[in-house]
Amino acid sequence: MSDKQPEQSAAEEVPAWQPPRLVQARVASADDSSMQIEEIRAKIYPRSVTGVFAKWRIILVLATQAIFYGLPWLQWNGRQAVLFDLAERKFYIFGIVLWPQDVFYLAIILIISAYGLFLFTALAGRLFCGYACPQTVYTEIFMWIERKVEGDRVARIRLDESPMSLRKFRIKATKHFLWLVVAWWTGSTFIGYFSPIRELGVELIHFELSFWQWFWMIFYSFATWGNAGFLRESVCKYMCPYARFQSVMVDKDTFVVTYDRIRGEPRGRRSKKVVPSEAGLGDCVDCTICVQVCPTGIDIRDGLQYMCIGCGACIDACNQVMDKMNYPTGLIRYTSESGMLDGLDKKQARQRLFKPRIYVYITLLSVFIIGLLVSLSLRSPLRVDIVRDRGVLGREIPGGLIENVYRIQVINMSEQDQKFVLKATSKDIGQVAVLVGEGNEQEIDVPAFSNQWVPMVIRIAAEGAAKGLHPLTLYIENTDRTKGTLSAQHDTTFFVPNE
Known part of the structure; x- marks a missing residue:
């Protein structure tokens, strides 16, 4: 028995298409654990490919x-x-300024991101991983x-594989x-x-960055170097x-990304002159x-695996081989299990995508996005908080007056x-x-975004004032209406002492 027979028998046991349970690998027994460890340690040398x-x-x-490198340099009304x-x-996000009190918006944004991820994955699997994930982008x-x-x-x-030499050292360096x-x-x-980037450049040249600025700059730089340069596919796989x-x-x-096993098997090498059907072969030339x-x-060709990031590199490569062999392209293609097994065209396969779960995702996503936009559009750029001075609830002062002391916070979120x-x-x-x-x-000056x-x-007036707590409403509004109308109100209480 040759050494290749066990591998061939394992391949025969792989079903026509691995369903969404996502197989990990084509490993037949527990005795192959050392093989898996070697596979993890082995360096992958991806071949360059062209195509759509x-x-x-x-x-x-x-x-x-x-977007990433350019966005911090954009200016908006004289600021980053x-x-x-x-x-x-x-x-600061363009014309919007979010304060700690706006943590509600952060929660909504996270919910939108989660539902967007659910919807995108239900429609196209790990397509985000293959094209827009930072790990994939920097690895590329x-x-x-x-x-x-x-x-x-x-x-x-x-x-x-060559021994260390001056040439190898120069290339690696x-x-x-x-x-x-x-x-x-x-x-x-x-x-x-997180720090104004225009000031950051000057501080960097003069080595005037703070400890945490140095720490995060060095940490993120080495994380990028390590993840994209060394770990690469290990981040995606493990x-x-x-x-x-x-x-x-x-x-x-x-x-x-799906391999059409019905059309491709049995695979085997052959020349262009060989007719696959006459030779008992599929379209895969192995x-x-x-x-x-x-x-x-x-x-x-082993079926859908969770390690597949959906980049489509194998589709481009296979289509080029099919063109050279004068075979129809699409032996490996973007399609669904039902589309491949039922022989559906792209339009029919796409129609099956939209099922109740997808409509639920779309509805919830739309509701949260619309709610966020409406809330932001109706958001008042003026907020007021009042804190009573608990040490002095109320006191009489000369002139027949009673006063209460407070501390007021005025938040100006306008520009x-x-x-x-x-x-x-x-x-x-x-x-x-x-x-x-x-x-x-009676007036207070508050700078923009502060x-x-x-x-x-x-x-x-103390005369005629009933003893005890009385409800009171404070109104605040801007004096210069040419800058827009800003107003707010806050309910509090006024205390009239017994004596």
């Missing part, structure tokens, strides 16, 4: 990185358009640098230098989302939780190019400096005077 899906990966890499200022506890960038410096697959294998430049640029940009729970959301109608181009090193006037009314205690600040004024805590005194 390769072009889409390039487009998505350029688009996502243009997108800035998550943790020190000041403000999140680092692999592009590696191919430019070291060459394509065969050249890289030969270089790694050049590659890692370029990797570190990209990683440092990425880490610096990441910090630019570390990413999304790869594990996607099987819950994938079913037989989900579009995934060239293994689909395995060579796979960034995670799997064989898609202009504002001057606010405060008034108060109560049905129980008659005329009310409101004085704020150290100078007991808040101020100031002392506030409310006074009433």
